[in-house]
Amino acid sequence: MSATKWEVVIGLETHTQLKTQSKIFSGSSVAFGAPPNAQANAVDIALPGMLPVLNREAVVCAIKLGLAVGGKIAPRSIFARKNYFYPDLPKGYQISQFETPVVSGGGLSIKVSEGTHRAGAGNTAIEKFINLTRAHLEEDAGKSLHEDFHGKTGIDLNRAGIPLLEIVSEPDMRSSNEAVAYAKALHALVQWIGICDGNMQEGSFRCDANVSVRPLGQKEFGTRREIKNLNSFRFMQQAIDFEVQWQINEIEEGRAIQQATVLFNSDTGETRAMRSKEDAHDYRYFPDPDLLPLEITPAWIAKVKASLPELPGAMKARFESDYGLSAYDAATLSASREMADYFEETLTAAGRENAKLCANWVMGEVAGRLNKDGMEMTAGHTVPLAPTLLAGIIRRITDNTLSNKMAREVFDALWVGEGKDADAVIAARGLTQVTDSGAIESVIDQVLAANAKSVEEFRAGKDKAFNALVGQVMKATKGKADPQQVNDLLRKKLEA
């Protein structure tokens, strides 16, 4: 073992399936789950003489992404043929973009919590900007089914021709944590701007990770290996961690890394070489004569821009400036559009002056409870507690009806559908906080009379005794007294 410190270098290529009705070059449906080949027409199965015609909506999706990442949208871009032979690619080439992609440059901010695999754990997150190289439009290939068909392979071409936007990052990531944070940020962004449904199980968002290692301080990159088709964030983390350790071991034992494509086996947690990159990857790209240059005018870009929702970065800045939230809270709440919408709806109903309280409840109780119930605040999932109901609880905290403890009780009740709103639960459970100072004072008098020893200790300078007395008062009121008020009144009495 040498004492070399290794630096990990990761770049990601992400295939996002675009949210269109029809395929990129034909009028076939892209709906998931159709019977095999029921959505594969003459263009998709490459019958001779067919002509691909580009889907306008796929281009709109690419423009949206370009705008969202601050990239350059090419006024003219070219489609190219990427030539290789595989049965699920019936034309013998994939229509893609090579020299002039539709989007180049741009990037996105990621939030990485150091030293932990759990995103958002603790307040130690650091921000980092990941640059994008490019994003280009292309068609998906079909699916090969290698189960036993009398020693043959079955081909389903429903997926052939589904529009993809391949988003390529610069090799800017330095750990599996950063790679996962980037993938998650991109995953949230493409859903935010409505160009991809983000469904990873159905393959709508798949990543290839280019991984290499180099001695810390070395300028040149090491030889990279490409891990293909990572379709979950957990697998991405496991695959990269395994691959990095494998590469370091190889180099430390004196073996050079060969450039290769590898697959991750989620059962064994290992990566394994699939094929070496020799002339199998000589794709002989050339401009596709079936397609003319794609022209995107400034007017078109302006029109698409006007249709975009507020972007996460702008929203984060607004949460900080308009609602006075911390950078961390603002970033957490704008991590997904669903989270942001939930927060803003709560805020609208509870009042802006309660922004910090709303933020705490959304990030704390709501997110915590969702996590506990194995749910997520993402598209298609409904949070059991409507924002207006949460706002009802928050209003009862700010008007001192509820203590925090009582509020959590109301929250739990409403979450499981008990009671129509906060006030109904408060009435049904008799949860009103006691704020009548006369009533509290009389309880305090009884407690002081019964706990002469604690009173003495407090007067002798023991602060702990004060807390014990507060506890007794809270107990005597069955937790219904306003703790702050108890504190104030008790101190006043003791110091009188």
Place this chain on the structure above:
Amino acid sequence: MSLNQEGVGRIARLARIELSAAESAATQDQLNDILGFIARLQAVDTTGIEPMAHAVDVVQRLRPDFITETDRRADFQAIAPEVEGGLYLVPKVIE
């Protein structure tokens, strides 16, 4: 630039074309003739001229995002060499 037999062999392999020795020699001559034409084209001074991606100087027409195709699998699979359960069958592919 000219191609030798090895180059011809590599191109044939990439194109999945099997060539006999005689065919390979003939193909080498033909390809080298083509490369000769290209060399003459490349000799023209094109400084300041933007390369064209297509022979006609128009831009791509775009299609509205509508589903216009119906399921015609039965027709397509009637002319396929072998099908099963809606799938096209091909010789086993091993990766």
